[in-house]
Amino acid sequence: MNPRILVVFYSATGNTAAPASSAAEGARESGAEVRLRTVAETAPPQAIASNPRWQAHVDGGPHAELATLEDLEWADGLAVGSPTRFGGPAAQLKSFLDTTGGLWAQGKLADKVATSFTTASTAHGGLESTVLAINNVFYHWGAVVVPLGYAHPHLMDSGNPYGGSFVSRKSAAPDKEALDALRLRGNRLATLTGYVANGLRGRVSPPE
Ligand SMILES: Cc1cc2nc3c(=O)[nH]c(=O)nc-3n(C[C@H](O)[C@H](O)[C@H](O)COP(=O)(O)O)c2cc1C
Known part of the structure; x- marks a missing residue:
């Protein structure tokens, strides 16, 4: 059975939306069934209006359907992305992640295969702390965290071993x-998710 992959992201000005689409594309290329979702914008209108690029992005939306808890339950694996905000993930993404307590309590997020990605405007401004903070949520879920390492030579040129990343210096698009x-990354996530999900489906009796 083909693995089911959820790519869920927040993006204020579009920089993190593009890598999200690429991760979804890579997962599809490996044969996965993919849902690409975003999360609700929760910032007040004045904050959005203070940044013309943010306002333009909001006005040009919706850019994807909003993620639901059902999407999370459906997924065997997921890629979660956010812009870096003061060295961590955006509150909009965190708000969505903070609605998952019910699923977590029922053990429904355990054994998901998960990876993270971010964009930040400076190389030393928190790319790694953001992906590591997202990964912390995965540990609490009991997910299987997929680091990229340097599993492909191309990854020496872009990203980092902890999660996907891009430096959007001076608002550069990825x-x-x-x-x-x-x-x-999306392709590797889907491949590894396939191994785990099919192994779990074939399990005769779950451990006590
Ligand atoms: C409130 C705020 C905080 C930010 N904090 C950081 C930061 O800590 N480090 C950094 O390098 N860039 C920071 N940035 C820049 C964004 O991370 C960067 O422009 C990102 O690519 C935006 O992605 P998006 O277009 O998907 O929203 C910040 C931007 C905003 C608006």
Whole structure:
């Protein structure tokens, strides 16, 4: 059975939306069934209006359907992305993740295969702390965290071993190198998810 992959992201000005689409594309290329979802914008209108790029992105939306808890339950594996905000994930994404307590309590998030990605405007401004913070949520779920390491030579050129990343210096949109790295990441996520999900489906009796 083909693995089911959820790519869920928040993006205020579009930089993190592009890698999300690439991760979804990479997962599809490996044969996965994929849902690409975003999360609700919760910032007040004045904050959005203070940044013309943010306002334009909001006005140009919706860019994807909103993620639901059913999407999470459906998925065998997921890629979760956020822009870096003061060295961590955006509150909009965190708000969605913070609605998962009910699923967590029922053990429904355990054994999901999960990976994370971010964009940030500076190379030392918190790319790694953001993906590691998202990964912390995965540990609490009991998910299987997929680091990328340097599993493909291309990954020496873009990203980091902890999660997908792109430096959007001076509002630069993600380049081909970064998008290719995210495509590889989505592909690897789907492949590994397939191994885990099919192994779990074939399990005769779950351990006590
Ligand atoms: C409130 C705020 C906080 C930010 N904090 C950081 C930061 O800590 N480090 C950094 O390098 N960039 C930071 N940035 C820049 C964004 O992470 C960067 O522009 C990102 O690519 C935006 O992605 P998006 O277009 O998907 O929203 C911040 C931007 C905003 C608006």
